[in-house]
Amino acid sequence: EPEVTQTPSHQVTQMGQEVILRCVPISNHLYFYWYRQILGQKVEFLVSFYNNEISEKSEIFDDQFSVERPDGSNFTLKIRSTKLEDSAMYFCASSATSGRFIIGELFFGEGSRLTVL
Amino acid sequence: QKEVEQNSGPLSVPEGAIASLNCTYSDRGSQSFFWYRQYSGKSPELIMSIYSNGDKEDGRFTAQLNKASQYVSLLIRDSQPSDSATYLCAVKRNLMGSNFGNEKLTFGTGTRLTIIP
Numbered sequence: 616e617p618e619v620t621q622t623p624s625h626q627v628t629q630m631g632q633e634v635i636l637r638c639v640p641i642s643n644h645l646y647f648y649w650y651r652q653i654l655g656q657k658v659e660f661l662v663s664f665y666n667n668e669i670s671e672k673s674e675i676f677d678d679q680f681s682v683e684r685p686d687g688s689n690f691t692l693k694i695r696s697t698k699l700e701d702s703a704m705y706f707c708a709s710s711a712t713s714g715r716f717i718i719g720e721l722f723f724g725e726g727s728r729l730t731v732l
Numbered sequence: 733q734k735e736v737e738q739n740s741g742p743l744s745v746p747e748g749a750i751a752s753l754n755c756t757y758s759d760r761g762s763q764s765f766f767w768y769r770q771y772s773g774k775s776p777e778l779i780m781s782i783y784s785n786g787d788k789e790d791g792r793f794t795a796q797l798n799k800a801s802q803y804v805s806l807l808i809r810d811s812q813p814s815d816s817a818t819y820l821c822a823v824k825r826n827l828m829g830s831n832f833g834n835e836k837l838t839f840g841t842g843t844r845l846t847i848i849p
Contacts, residue, residue: 646835658776658820660836671836706775710835717826717835720766723775 619724621707627730631696636727638690638707646717647690648708649682651675652726658706664690665712697731704728735759736840738821744846751808753843755821758802764824765797767806769817770842776820780806811847818842 620639628634640647649661663670664682681693690709694701704726711719737756745751753767764783768776780795782788782804788795794807804823808815822837 648835650837657841658822658837658839660838663835673836704775720778720781721837722778726775 619707619709619722621705621724621727623727624725625728625730627732628697630699630731634694634697634701634729636692636694636705636707636729638692638724639688640690640707640709641711641722642688643711644709644719645712646670646710647682647684648710648721649692650706650708650723651703652706653700653703661692661705694729697729699731702729702731735838736821736823738819738840738843740841741844742846743843744848745811747811747813747847747849749811751811751815751845751847753806753808753819753821753845755804755806755840756802757804757821757823757838759823759825759838760799760802761825762802762823764826765795765804766822766824766837767793767795767804768820768822768839769815770820771817776822808845813847813849816845816847818844 622637647664650658652658660673662672662676679695683691706726707724708721710717710721735758767780769779770776780793782795782797785797792809796805820842821840824837826835
């Protein structure tokens with residue numbers, strides 16, 4: 616069964632450092648998302664992405680965050696200068712599309728746990 | 733008012749019984765509704781989606797939607813120990829097959845379900 620894959624599974628970083636989280640969406644999916652879940656809290660939307668541009672973003676997704684599709688398969692989330700409160704599980708997700716229509720539900724990757732010290 | 737509300741539990745149900753999980757939402761513009769299951773430390777896994785009022789059954793799972801009451805529920809029949817997990821209710825403004833926009837999922841905090849053997 617096709618799946619969304621994420622790397623790394625766990626990253627520990629010092630406050631102020633840059634972090635890049637990587638995702639390979641399901642191969643025929645073109646609509647991508649990042650969500651995060653702080654330990655013990657709810658899953659929160661960060662950003663959605665289609666056709667090399669951001670489709671929607673939340674208030675959490677400030678100037679410290681950026682997303683990119685550097686090649687035909689990877690989708691990355693960059694945090695420029697990490698803060699303690701960025702410690703969370705980050706989930707990548709993707710949906711199938713047909714033209715400009717979402718035609719499938721959203722499927723999550725296994726997540727990347729970020730710990731900021 | 734929370735956007736998506738769920739009883740956090742824990743909800744304990746004997747094996748073989750019916751587990752009933754409830755969710756209310758505040759945005760009357762919501763059109764798509766989802767139940768995800770999340771095991772501890774893992775990513776959300778889609779188990780049901782529902783888009784119109786009424787019941788939708790899939791195996792042991794039944795989702796119920798009442799848009800007038802802004803209420804979604806999930807019934808799990810013949811509960812198994814493997815059903816022990818946190819169940820996340822999520823809503824979206826956009827309807828499957830619509831143009832892009834308003835694709836973000838808004839999650840509740842989840843209900844922790846424990847099935848007692």
